[in-house]
Structures are given as structure tokens and as C-alpha cells.
Amino acid sequence: MSWQALTAQPNELGESPFWHPQEQRLYWVDIPGKQLLRADPATGLVETWDMPSEPGCIAPAAQGGLVIALRNGLFRAPEWRGPLKHLATIDYNPAHMRANDGKCDALGRFWVGTIDETKVARNAGLYALDCRGGRPPELACKIDPATFPATTANGLAWSPDGRTLYWADTPSHTVHAWDFEVEGNTLTHHRTFAQVAPKPAGWTSADLSPGNGGYQGRPDGAAVDVHGNYYAAMFEGRRLCKFAPDGTLLAEIITPAQCPTMPCFGGDDLQTLFITTARHGRSEVELAAFPQAGCVFFMRVDVPGLPVNYFAD
Numbered sequence: 001m002s003w004q005a006l007t008a009q010p011n012e013l014g015e016s017p018f019w020h021p022q023e024q025r026l027y028w029v030d031i032p033g034k035q036l037l038r039a040d041p042a043t044g045l046v047e048t049w050d051m052p053s054e055p056g057c058i059a060p061a062a063q064g065g066l067v068i069a070l071r072n073g074l075f076r077a078p079e080w081r082g083p084l085k086h087l088a089t090i091d092y093n094p095a096h097m098r099a100n101d102g103k104c105d106a107l108g109r110f111w112v113g114t115i116d117e118t119k120v121a122r123n124a125g126l127y128a129l130d131c132r133g134g135r136p137p138e139l140a141c142k143i144d145p146a147t148f149p150a151t152t153a154n155g156l157a158w159s160p161d162g163r164t165l166y167w168a169d170t171p172s173h174t175v176h177a178w179d180f181e182v183e184g185n186t187l188t189h190h191r192t193f194a195q196v197a198p199k200p201a202g203w204t205s206a207d208l209s210p211g212n213g214g215y216q217g218r219p220d221g222a223a224v225d226v227h228g229n230y231y232a233a234m235f236e237g238r239r240l241c242k243f244a245p246d247g248t249l250l251a252e253i254i255t256p257a258q259c260p261t262m263p264c265f266g267g268d269d270l271q272t273l274f275i276t277t278a279r280h281g282r283s284e285v286e287l288a289a290f291p292q293a294g295c296v297f298f299m300r301v302d303v304p305g306l307p308v309n310y311f312a313d
Helices: 284-287
Strands: 014-020 023-030 036-040 045-050 055-060 066-070 073-077 084-088 097-102 110-116 126-128 138-144 153-158 164-169 174-181 186-195 220-225 230-235 239-243 249-254 259-264 272-277 295-301
Touching: 014 055, 014 097, 014 259, 023 055, 036 055, 055 110, 066 097, 066 110, 084 284, 097 153, 110 153, 164 220, 174 220, 186 230, 220 249
Parallel strands: 055 097, 153 220, 220 259
Antiparallel strands: 014 023, 014 272, 023 036, 036 045, 055 066, 066 073, 073 084, 097 110, 110 126, 126 138, 153 164, 164 174, 174 186, 220 230, 230 239, 230 259, 239 249, 259 272, 272 295
């Protein structure tokens, strides 16, 4: 298994990839670049769409188009480069907070986590937007920062049976899990799914040793395969960590960039593993060692992943 570059032009901070099976395209966002992107692996064509503010995450809609979480609200686009219809606004200060990692659940609700860019206050939350059946948009806070402090919402994913929700707080190097009841949209029985060791004292991204200076990285975006294994992109760790459903670390897949940001599964058989990566704010030493940082990469894997969930409205 070896990685290949899907894109030649790097993004600043690629995130939120998903495979669209009807279109046979990979979609993702560049957050600081304020763009949505999509690529056709068969032709190599990459299309871009400029956004009015930073996109944190996107998901396909069952009726066509996309649902999009921007810094200044949650929006619905009926088609690629179509008009943006405002659906809801998350209650935070956009001067230092924005939408981050998110995706849809099995019933088509759009879940969006937030990030405090100051990295000081632990006030990131997780929200679910429900527009099913054409109902007026209903936005509910599902993980309240007042009772469950977090700084950077990441790693959102569900188990194959939909009964477990995963969510990571990147700076604390922790992946959490809850029991999830999809019909009632409730979370219960919180536990720590995976706790990764913190950054070693004195570590910098200039450490290009094979073992990455002993730093495994911290959990960013994630995806789940049909066996229930959880793949976490380890930011600054130069790897994906593959965890079993019980949290056991099964494998570490070395990546061609220091900062992988999020994996997803795609292709006809869902056995192509894609990852987005970052170059924004990285050191000259790191970028010299990883000149393709910010590109999207892919590799073939033995176990297929779960398909994308669609937004319902």
C-alpha cells in the first residue's frame, strides 16, 4: 500500500472530504482558502468554488447540492456554485470562533462542531441541524461546552450500526465516545475511547526522525470502516491511527505530510482511502521535507469504509 497524490495544487488547510458515489467525485474544503473543491479522479479535473467566509465542513444533500457550515452560518446550496440559502446560525462570537469538523448522521441531520481559534477558552460545542421533511430548521446543541469543555471539535464519526458516536478534542489528544440513539437523537454513557500521549517537551516540526521524535500526533478528522475500526488523522504526527471498536490501536499508517487532517473512504468499492492535509502555518523546514503538504492523497486498502450520509430536507 502506498500513497499517491490526487491533487497537484496544495491547499492551505484541506478538510471535510467525502466521496460522492453518484458523481464519482471527491469533495473537500480549504478552510483559510475559503473554498470548496471537488475532484474527478478519472480525469484529474479539480474544480473550486469561492465561499464568503471559511467553510468548516460540508455534506451532500439527498435532493442534490450541499449543506455547508461557514463561519457566519449554516447554508444550503441546491447545486454546485448555486445560491446559498441561510438555514441557521450557531450562537458563538465569529471574531474568534467558527465551524469546524462535521457530517450528517444516518437520518440526515447535519452535525457541526466548533473551534475557538484563540485556543485559550474551552468553549467548543457540537450541534445538530434538523431540516427533515421540509420542516423549519431546528438547531440543537448536543454537546454543551458549559458542561463538557472542549477547544477544537474534531473526529466526528459513527459506528457501522449507528449506536456509537465518536468525537475528538484535538488539543487534549482525546477521542471520546457516547452511546447514540438515532431516532431520539440522544447521547448517553460517555467514555474515553482513545487517549493519545501529549507532545513531548521540546518537540518541534523540525524533528524529521523516522519515529517523529516520539510524537504520535493529536486526533483530527476521522472515518470508520465496515468492521467498525476508527481511523484518526494525527495532526503533526505524520500518520493515521487505526483503532479497533474497543479502542485498541491496531495500526499506524504513515502519511506523506506531517499534518494529515481527515480521511474518508471512496471509489466504487469504498476501498480507496483519501486524506486531506495542511500546510498553513507550517515551518520552512517541514515544508521542505514535505513539499506536497496541503495536497489530497489516496491509497487502496483491504477493508471498505462506510458510505457518506446525506443531508435530508
